[in-house]
Amino acid sequence: MSLFSALEINTTGLTAQRRRAEVASSNLSNTDTTRTAEGGPYRRKDVVFQTTTFGKELLNANVRNQGVEVSAVVEDTTPFDRRYEPGHPDADSDGYVSYPNVSAMEEMANMMSAARSYEANIGALSIIKTMINRTLDLGK
């Protein structure tokens, strides 16, 4: 039934937006992390969204259901924030400490945007759910 495919499409949207929120959370919580397992300060991460095609063809062989997925989590290569803190254990010989290239403000905006998009998918899901429920009630 094609309505179930519609449900799946929006589910991919939910998953992708949740991943994005997770990454933003991780960035936010590490705004001041100067030590990581890979060494050096924490590097800001970002998600890459990509359309996915799955399931049966919708109209013809060329048009298929298009969902979305997080194809990669990439690192932000912008330079670290260098602050003069000679007393800091991670300060270099000049007394500068490299802090993560994370802007709390930016991450909050990113987080809110992800939440809005997540809600949009939920909205679509609830409409489809109503459609399916009404179909099931047919003939009652």
Place this chain on the structure above:
Amino acid sequence: MMDNRLFPVIEDRMDWTAKRQQMLSANVANIDTPGYRTKDVSFSEQLQLLQLNVTNSKHMTPSGTDPRMEEFEVKGKVGLNDNSVDLDREMSELTKNGLQYVALIQFVSQKLKTIRSAINEGGRG
């Protein structure tokens, strides 16, 4: 008595509506995907599905062409993230499409009730 030839037409329309819902769902899912363009389907050929009774040569005849849905790209402003999905449009279209589907269901439901009433000899049902 009962014109049950209407059922296939309604069924077909329900199928189209459900498919359009998929298209609109895809737009919502891809609201943040760079390079994505809003897509929709048209139902222009839908009318030709109606199997009308032709009792007069001047009546319109169903041409019986393949009622393939046609996909088209919705013109819209492309935002900073190279994406043209307008959330307000999508949500309103989703709601409209959903209501259309429910209306069709309602119609079939009423039709079934009428048939049931006939089977039950009217008042005794």
